[in-house]
Amino acid sequence: MVNDVGQSDRSTEQDTAVSAPKRWAWLLGATCVVVLPLLFAVVMALRVTGGGASAWKWLPKALASGGFVKYALITMVLGAALLLVCVMLWRIGARARRRCRSEEGGAIVEFALVLPLATALVLLLAQSSFLMVGHLCVQYSAYCAARAAIVVIPDDLAQYGGEAQNYVDPNPDNSLKQGRILRAAAWAVMPISCSIRAQEEASEPELVEGLEEFFTAYGKPTPGWVRANLQRKWKYAIDHTFVELSPPISGDLYGEDEDVLVRVEHTFYLSVPIARTIFKALSGDDGVELDIGIGEYGMVMRATCSLTNEGVQDYVDEETFPKDR
Numbered sequence: 001m002v003n004d005v006g007q008s009d010r011s012t013e014q015d016t017a018v019s020a021p022k023r024w025a026w027l028l029g030a031t032c033v034v035v036l037p038l039l040f041a042v043v044m045a046l047r048v049t050g051g052g053a054s055a056w057k058w059l060p061k062a063l064a065s066g067g068f069v070k071y072a073l074i075t076m077v078l079g080a081a082l083l084l085v086c087v088m089l090w091r092i093g094a095r096a097r098r099r100c101r102s103e104e105g106g107a108i109v110e111f112a113l114v115l116p117l118a119t120a121l122v123l124l125l126a127q128s129s130f131l132m133v134g135h136l137c138v139q140y141s142a143y144c145a146a147r148a149a150i151v152v153i154p155d156d157l158a159q160y161g162g163e164a165q166n167y168v169d170p171n172p173d174n175s176l177k178q179g180r181i182l183r184a185a186a187w188a189v190m191p192i193s194c195s196i197r198a199q200e201e202a203s204e205p206e207l208v209e210g211l212e213e214f215f216t217a218y219g220k221p222t223p224g225w226v227r228a229n230l231q232r233k234w235k236y237a238i239d240h241t242f243v244e245l246s247p248p249i250s251g252d253l254y255g256e257d258e259d260v261l262v263r264v265e266h267t268f269y270l271s272v273p274i275a276r277t278i279f280k281a282l283s284g285d286d287g288v289e290l291d292i293g294i295g296e297y298g299m300v301m302r303a304t305c306s307l308t309n310e311g312v313q314d315y316v317d318e319e320t321f322p323k324d325r
Contacts, residue, residue, distance in 0.1 A: 037075040045136035048191035062139035075128040082121040127275035134268040141188035142303035146262040148184035150307045152177045166253045185264050186237040193236040194269035195229035198293040202235035240267040256311035267298040
């Protein structure tokens with residue numbers, strides 16, 4: 001009787017000792033599912049946008065945007081599903097190790113049935129993570145466009161054949177100022193733009209030459225992507241990014257201290273095989289087929305940013321310095 005009680009106590013202790021690591025493993029796995037995708041998206045977005053102090057001006061709004069929250073939730077669900085599938089694969093392997101050789105065929109069949117599901121979840125998880133990064137970068141693009149707008153709108157470009165001070169031609173094809181704002185927005189999303197071989201290259205060699213001079217000036221070798229991908233990325237970014245300015249509140253001129261709202265629309269390139277087809281189908285009207293090859297898809301992303309037009313300071317403050325003693 002005493003031995004039975006002792007054995008029961010020891011088995012209970014063993015069960016507790018075994019279940020505790022399992023609880024910690026599940027807790028760690030759940031934390032990774034929730035935290036890692038968000039950290040990945042934020043770190044990647046800060047890396048491609050340069051980060052810096054300006055990140056705090058657009059990143060909080062970007063993290064609260066509907067598009068980012070939507071794909072963050074999708075990524076978490078996919079991560080949880082992938083975690084469960086991995087647990088299933090681990091258990092299948094554990095059962096196979098305990099079985100005799102005559103039953104190993106059943107474990108192989110189970111593994112073959114679960115593996116395609118795991119592969120599909122990995123592809124979907126990768127694409128949804130890229131979509132989170134894409135939404136953050138488009139938000140940054142809207143910030144860059146708005147920052148460019150409040151700089152170029154007050155400029156007097158009449159001497160260059162452009163618009164007068166605080167005036168913007170409503171026709172984008174005739175507006176030097178809208179062209180500069182568009183290029184600022186496109187430059188911000190260029191790191192996430194398409195660079196496949198089927199994508200046409202831009203005819204702006206000054207981009208490549210400028211970067212080559214930059215790296216040479218610092219004594220560094222020019223990375224291979226400068227000549228291989230830069231022109232393709234710029235061509236895709238400038239062709240698939242659109243900018244719209246809010247009209248002046250009164251008349252044709254923007255006033256000083258007037259808020260300028262900029263809307264940016266960018267077609268984000270879906271790059272992950274299989275997953276891109278699924279996301280394109282689920283995106284409705286925002287999922288589009290690109291003209292750069294068969295089976296190439298994109299997703300339209302939108303963002304807005306408002307900054308204050310401060311006008312032009314047409315004078316220079318006179319500075320005085322104390323005389324050297």
